[in-house]
Amino acid sequence: MALTMAIIGFGKSANRYHIPYIKERDIKIKYIYNHRRHREKEQGFYDADTIFTDKLDQVLNDSEVQLITICTPPATHFEYGKLVLEHGKNVLIEKPFVANQGEAKELFALAQSKKLLAMPYQNRRFDSDYLTLKKVIELGYVGKPLSLESHFDKYRPDDRLHEGSQVDGQFYGLGVHMLDQILGLFGKPQTVSYDIRAIQNSASTVDDFYETQLFYDNFKATVVSNPLAARPYPRFLLHGTNGTYVKYDIDQQENDLKLGIMPGDLNFGIDTPSQFGVVKYKNQNGDWIEKQIPTINGDYGRVYDSIAKTLTNRDAKLVSDEQALWNMEILEAGITEKGPHLYNLK
Template sequence: MTLKMAIIGFGKSANRYHLPYLKHRKNIEVKYIYNHQRHPERETNYQGMGITFTTDLDQVLNDDEIQLITICTPADTHFDFAKQVLNHGKNVLVEKPFCKTATETKQLLDLAKQKHLIAMPYQNRRFDSDYLTLKEVLNRGYVGEPLEIESHLDKYRPDNSVHTGDKINGTFYGLGIHMLDQMLALFGKPQSVAYDIRTIQNSKSTLDDYYQMDLHYGKLKVTVKTDPLVALPNPRFILHGTTGSYVKYDIDQQENDLKLGIMPGDRNFGIDTPDKYGRVKYHNQNGDWITKQIPSLQGDYGRIYDSLYDSIINGKEKLITDEETLWDIEILESGIQQPTPSVVHF
């Protein structure tokens, strides 16, 4: 059975993180792309997919064939668009961040339940190769009981411009949602979170460009951090446990390949080269120290859509639970409501 869907928005998100993967889903058909204005120069990239490009939102919302609509618009429009979609009887996938507040998030999740529909955030970085490999290291027990994890998405990108606007458009909401969600998927809701959310490049900016969150789970502490002025890169992941340690440099390669025009389905798309593999050092049962490379698993953001197909067509549980969706936004919202630095107990 084919799942017919539409996309609201036709910017970078739709063109980089959704459509290249949907091209390779034989059981999913993109029938419409709605945008407030047409972009013929981009539309030519999708000839042969049978997509209708439209500036008429009602045409999309009132089509009974459409079962799923993905929202790829600016963050502060997510709530209103998602509510419209649900009220028209369609399942909805919402680009990150799902909403700004826990109240908005709960409204959408409750509305979806009332209408027996799915509302879910597009947490594509659950299918980053580096994250999937970290999960594998934890599952295999290489480091024993995990005690400390650092997750970094740093860069060196000087920017003295003044950035103002709603906090939902800052780095904390924009990147923090990915890093936070990855850890909540592994460990659940933390007991407390310590926040350091700042603007470090221009004091006149009201949007943050730096953040660090320390998630506390008893003996385990998880740090997620983004810094815009890191010239020598930190590892992507650092993991220490009772019997060993694991370190992985460099990020998932899917986005880099997409920027180069290397697409899902192409040979070696998103694959790490061996020099990018993480390394683990652990104490085995004989008391010997073992050091080895851990080959990176292959990432695939399209697996979000595979999971949605199974949920909508086959009735399976959705990949990201309502509880996890709410936790993500509650923790983000709590961070921007406090003076920095601060600690919030959950």
């Protein structure tokens, strides 16, 4: 039976990261709620049966709707998430999930009390580069991991003054994904160090740079985003007891989506061989081997596949409540104290 859902919000997030993937699946978008109707954008929508509305009650009170995805500004996530759950609907919330641990705990408790699903949208668990990194670790190419660097850099000069809440910065906006990838692979760290700044205009209250280190037993993961990186740093650099894996360049899904190349189109999101990662390791004979690792295809729609399995088969959620709360704890601790600092997880 097809999953019937609705989307709250009809901006870039909904149109780039959700709808193109949903339409490739056995999922019916019955409603799209937007308090500001953009009728010119609604014309020619892929499913003529989708109802565009500015009446939220129409969506919340429809018994056919099983899942609602929230694609609105971060400040609205908690309010909408709570409203959806109170009306007996499962909810998927775009990043960042909510502003703090307290809000996250309240939503998870409400969902559990109603036997509903509440989950952050962590689509980057299905980045091609991340899926390939996971496979390299699983196959044991580098032995026991000792250190991992995860970079999401660009060169985008902007020295204007940016004012706003710290939850509107790069750390909450992108760091939430990069941290989730580490937590999904290695679990809860013991200690976290932070360097979160506005490097292009120090008077800005919204950060544009972060370097966060997660410390485990004899392992460290570093996540970095720098807006002024004119030369590329590896997307992933993994060192282990038996070798090293290096991957340049990011997952190609977003680049293709920006060009209008959609899921289902030929070669969507595929790396070229020149973008493949390289592993250098010792084989059983003690010989050094160096070879390319073909990139595993990414697919953000697999988030919805996982939700369908959770709702129909009671499979475990893709992102557990525990992982989401670790993420919120790390994010919150990063912005509550200014300047470089350490934080020990509870």
